[in-house]
Amino acid sequence: MPWLLLGALGAGCTAGGDGEASASSESADGENGESGESGMEAGPTGDGDGDGDGDGDGDGDGDGAATCNGWTELCDRPYDQVAFPGTHNANSSTSYGYSIFNANHDFGLTQQLEDGVRVMLIDVTYDGGETMMCHGPCNLGSTPHLEGLAELHDFLVANPREVLTIIYQDSISVEDMAADWETSGMIDLVYAHTDGDPWPTLGEMIDAGTRVVVTAEAGGPPPAWYHHVWDVAWDTGYSWGSLDEMNCDLNRGSLDNDLFLVNHWVNSELDLPDKGQAASSNAYDALVSRLEQCEMERGHIPNFVAVDFYDQGDLFDAVAHINGLL
Numbered sequence: 001m002p003w004l005l006l007g008a009l010g011a012g013c014t015a016g017g018d019g020e021a022s023a024s025s026e027s028a029d030g031e032n033g034e035s036g037e038s039g040m041e042a043g044p045t046g047d048g049d050g051d052g053d054g055d056g057d058g059d060g061d062g063d064g065a066a067t068c069n070g071w072t073e074l075c076d077r078p079y080d081q082v083a084f085p086g087t088h089n090a091n092s093s094t095s096y097g098y099s100i101f102n103a104n105h106d107f108g109l110t111q112q113l114e115d116g117v118r119v120m121l122i123d124v125t126y127d128g129g130e131t132m133m134c135h136g137p138c139n140l141g142s143t144p145h146l147e148g149l150a151e152l153h154d155f156l157v158a159n160p161r162e163v164l165t166i167i168y169q170d171s172i173s174v175e176d177m178a179a180d181w182e183t184s185g186m187i188d189l190v191y192a193h194t195d196g197d198p199w200p201t202l203g204e205m206i207d208a209g210t211r212v213v214v215t216a217e218a219g220g221p222p223p224a225w226y227h228h229v230w231d232v233a234w235d236t237g238y239s240w241g242s243l244d245e246m247n248c249d250l251n252r253g254s255l256d257n258d259l260f261l262v263n264h265w266v267n268s269e270l271d272l273p274d275k276g277q278a279a280s281s282n283a284y285d286a287l288v289s290r291l292e293q294c295e296m297e298r299g300h301i302p303n304f305v306a307v308d309f310y311d312q313g314d315l316f317d318a319v320a321h322i323n324g325l326l
Helices: 107-114 145-159 174-184 204-209 273-281 284-298 317-321
Strands: 084-087 119-127 130-134 141-143 165-171 210-214 224-229 233-235 259-263 304-307
Touching: 084 317, 107 145, 119 304, 130 145, 130 174, 141 145, 145 165, 145 174, 174 224, 259 284, 273 284, 284 304, 284 317, 304 317
Parallel strands: 084 119, 084 304, 119 165, 165 210, 210 224, 233 259, 259 304
Antiparallel strands: 119 130, 130 141
16 A cells, blocks of 8 residues: 555555655645745734735735635635645655655655645654654655644644645554544544535635544544545556556556545656666656546545655646646
């Protein structure tokens, strides 16, 4: 299974929960989600929204028009009709000391969020009695799960108009997962979906303060916010050896589910992350071609686009294109 998604609705070591990311520093125009992020302190104008721009909309851009994940156009769009840029094995980063042999990214969770990543595939397991984010053996790299959640919490508090999805490759108990979310304060931001109900718009999720979708490959409800990912989503295959091998065939989940995860990364001959191929596999034409093909074949927008080394190539522009924004 992929190694993980904070979602958050979206790609172990072997499956589509891998959400590794690389960081993109492009765009002040909203393509990578930065344009809609808010400041952390209240503005001197006293408009009361806490973003410091004086326009009262809470998004920090000063133009008076509220944005959702960086775009005004996404505010009225239901969650299951939005494409989100994602990182496979998001926690597996050289910035956290992971080995170059199993790191999927060069940047940590905070930088990924600041660059515009909005779905994260994250692996969580036990190591030494603690809940840890690892990718493969924890001696090759690990970060306490609570530290990762603290990074997510700090970003989301500072950026109140961002919706995030997490897809966990979970090897810990539901009770320990829930305890970490309670301790970190992330529990205050979770969204709980009722099967059969329509998904809210991003704007509705933001207004309600329930803007984090949590899913897991093994666990599931209760609690209601801890969704079993294959009850709400389906995915493509993964661990491709080349772009030519990629297809849109069903891997896990059911085509009757509401959310579609496209796993899009190329591994080395040893089935390890291959940074050398990231620029070509994440190139705009390569990504858009596959995503459009998958949308045509499945009749559903690819909601979660999970890549390795997200800062290589054009992930954010490609996802904006799929959302009809470019």
